[in-house]
Amino acid sequence: MRKLMLAAAMLLPLSAMAEVKVVDAWIPEAPPNAQAMAAFMVMENDEDKEVKVLSAFAPGFNTIELHKSVEVDGMHKMIKQDAFVIPSMGSLTLKPGSYHIMLIGVQDPRPKAGDVIPVRLDFADGKQMTVQVPVKKRADMMQRMENMQKMQGH
Numbered sequence: 001m002r003k004l005m006l007a008a009a010m011l012l013p014l015s016a017m018a019e020v021k022v023v024d025a026w027i028p029e030a031p032p033n034a035q036a037m038a039a040f041m042v043m044e045n046d047e048d049k050e051v052k053v054l055s056a057f058a059p060g061f062n063t064i065e066l067h068k069s070v071e072v073d074g075m076h077k078m079i080k081q082d083a084f085v086i087p088s089m090g091s092l093t094l095k096p097g098s099y100h101i102m103l104i105g106v107q108d109p110r111p112k113a114g115d116v117i118p119v120r121l122d123f124a125d126g127k128q129m130t131v132q133v134p135v136k137k138r139a140d141m142m143q144r145m146e147n148m149q150k151m152q153g154h
Ligand SMILES: [Cu+2]
Pocket: 038, 067, 068, 078, 100, 101, 102
């Protein structure tokens, strides 16, 4: 019990510090042969200045990148981003077919629906925030993205 209270007390300053609120975070469950997974979420910023996410980290993956999916001449591509910019008094939506956190090199045991992955966001001002992201069964709409990842070999 004492341990639990201590842990909660240690978490408090972090959440009070965070300038960004994250909602609707999820990671689609990947098929057994997939080499990569993606994290989606909505990042809300109610500060009067823009906030930048420069990098992210999640245990159980070899490499984490910030990506944006785009369509160029009918071809799906994923472009590595230097940062995610959350506009002041606005939000940035990470969703299939758009911005996402790319989790590359899935390690064993492979995450499955029901698991929760702590995804750490590293902000430009040096602050960090860890979001508990649930793994969920992917809807049919995700099939398209999965095929796209296979074509790109990751
Ligand atoms: Cu990607």
